[in-house]
Amino acid sequence: MAASYSRLLAEDSLLAVEADDGDLLYFSCSPASCAAPSRRPPPLLLPLLAGGGSAHSLTVPCSERVPAAQLHAALRRALDAERGLGRPLPLFSLQPRERGFLLLQPGRSKAAQERRLRPLLAAHLPYLRVCGYELSCGDRVWQCPWGADGARRLVQKAEVDPAVHPAVSTLRREAVFGCWKEAQRVLRECIPFIPEARGVLELWDKCPKYPQKGNFPVIVVEGLDATGKTTLTQSLKESMRAVLLKSPPACINQWRKIFDNEPTLIRRAFYALGNYIVASEIAAQSTKSPVIVDRYWHSTAAYAIATEISGGLHNLPVHHHEVYQWPEDLLKPDLVVLLTLSHEERVRRLQSRGIEKTKEEAELEMNVRFREKVEELYKRMENPGCIPVDASPPREAVIENVLHLIENHCLI
Ligand SMILES: Nc1ncnc2c1ncn2[C@@H]1O[C@H](COP(=O)(O)OP(=O)(O)O)[C@@H](O)[C@H]1O
Numbered sequence: 001m002a003a004s005y006s007r008l009l010a011e012d013s014l015l016a017v018e019a020d021d022g023d024l025l026y027f028s029c030s031p032a033s034c035a036a037p038s039r040r041p042p043p044l045l046l047p048l049l050a051g052g053g054s055a056h057s058l059t060v061p062c063s064e065r066v067p068a069a070q071l072h073a074a075l076r077r078a079l080d081a082e083r084g085l086g087r088p089l090p091l092f093s094l095q096p097r098e099r100g101f102l103l104l105q106p107g108r109s110k111a112a113q114e115r116r117l118r119p120l121l122a123a124h125l126p127y128l129r130v131c132g133y134e135l136s137c138g139d140r141v142w143q144c145p146w147g148a149d150g151a152r153r154l155v156q157k158a159e160v161d162p163a164v165h166p167a168v169s170t171l172r173r174e175a176v177f178g179c180w181k182e183a184q185r186v187l188r189e190c191i192p193f194i195p196e197a198r199g200v201l202e203l204w205d206k207c208p209k210y211p212q213k214g215n216f217p218v219i220v221v222e223g224l225d226a227t228g229k230t231t232l233t234q235s236l237k238e239s240m241r242a243v244l245l246k247s248p249p250a251c252i253n254q255w256r257k258i259f260d261n262e263p264t265l266i267r268r269a270f271y272a273l274g275n276y277i278v279a280s281e282i283a284a285q286s287t288k289s290p291v292i293v294d295r296y297w298h299s300t301a302a303y304a305i306a307t308e309i310s311g312g313l314h315n316l317p318v319h320h321h322e323v324y325q326w327p328e329d330l331l332k333p334d335l336v337v338l339l340t341l342s343h344e345e346r347v348r349r350l351q352s353r354g355i356e357k358t359k360e361e362a363e364l365e366m367n368v369r370f371r372e373k374v375e376e377l378y379k380r381m382e383n384p385g386c387i388p389v390d391a392s393p394p395r396e397a398v399i400e401n402v403l404h405l406i407e408n409h410c411l412i
């Protein structure tokens with residue numbers, strides 16, 4: 001199905017949901033101020049409600065970024081753990097800015113769904129907007145906010161606009177930080193409940209804020225897991241007598257698992273600041289020798305965008321979008337090499353590396369789309385862009401090719 005999104009006729013909100021196949025259906029709601037209801041019904045809710053099903057939307061206002069991200073994650077865990085409520089579909093609202101979930105239950109009454117939901121949401125209710133949906137007059141759906149008697153709002157079909165994935169407009173604010181100040185701000189807000197955030201910030205406090213690169217070349221190696229980054233960077237280190245650095249750097253790596261379990265906003269702020277910490281090491285080392293860096297900002301941005309933008313490649317932000325631009329306050333490398341590999345060969349290497357079967361299977365099955373998006377995103381990065389290198393030849397050939405590339409860039 002082609003992706004379609006809702007843009008509201010009225011100023012109220014824009015809501016979209018991901019369908020089970022990973023693509024996006026749309027569902028929109030606006031206040032009754034839409035004077036001319038369309039003859040066409042909202043495509044998601046009407047058939048479901050007409051068939052005797054029920055639907056609820058749960059949204060979290062996003063004015064305070066960190067608490068909202070945490071509540072959203074807690075809600076997701078609670079809904080995932082509750083069997084029989086159906087898969088929570090992501091829901092976005094831009095005005096007012098909200099994120100949440102839509103729960104659809106074919107063949108279950110609204111009252112029964114509410115009975116299941118109430119105890120689950122009890123603790124969160126003061127901070128949530130919960131609405132049930134009712135069918136009336138054949139093709140009209142009413143939105144009924146919880147707790148407000150008679151406060152019914154008409155749900156109408158919205159203009160279908162093949163424009164942008166609703167998460168695109170939130171990327172800058174919530175996933176791909178354009179400067180260190182933003183990432184620092186998020187981690188500061190996390191100190192009360194993630195003590196490790198203080199550790200990261202203390203290390204960052206000691207780093208120079210706008211470090212300059214030395215005269216020696218700085219080469220970054222990017223690519224998906226198992227494309228050969230470790231192999232290549234080790235060899236380059238030896239053959240170029242270079243210093244090898246990694247992002248996130250060793251000094252914060254001990255906290256990586258903790259941040260990996262946090263919501264996107266916090267997780268990406270950790271990786272973003274990690275890049276700025278590495279930058280100060282790059283600056284210092286590149287006055288003395290060449291520097292090789294295993295992953296850097298391109299990985300941070302590509303993985304963040306690929307995770308946030310559901311569905312296929314067509315949902316990604318357009319070429320030259322601001323999220324593809326290198327942050328102005330981050331030290332730039334001289335060359336970024338992107339190792340590319342066919343899916344089959346990458347799987348073979350993952351297997352021969354002896355990854356546990358469960359992880360390997362999960363990787364194989366669920367990540368085809370994700371992998372495609374990350375690879376495409378690497379290629380869309382700009383200023384500097386990545387130079388793709390075929391990583392399928394034998395190790396020695398790949399190293400040779402990259403050394404040529406470095407020479408051609410007049411770096412050594
Ligand atoms: N050019 C190559 N040809 C065949 N196997 C390779 C090549 N480069 C790396 N490998 C092997 O593939 C696996 C993944 O490589 P690795 O360097 O660990 O990737 P990454 O650091 O990108 O995860 C390792 O077992 C490694 O020995």
Ligand SMILES: Nc1ccn([C@H]2C[C@H](O)[C@@H](COP(=O)(O)OP(=O)(O)O)O2)c(=O)n1
Pocket residue numbers: 224225226247248271275295296297299300301303304
């Ligand atoms: N500079 C970096 C490095 C990694 N990340 C994130 C992106 C992904 O979520 C993971 C990928 O890390 P992974 O452990 O697979 O990396 P390796 O291939 O083992 O080097 O880390 C990042 O955001 N920024």
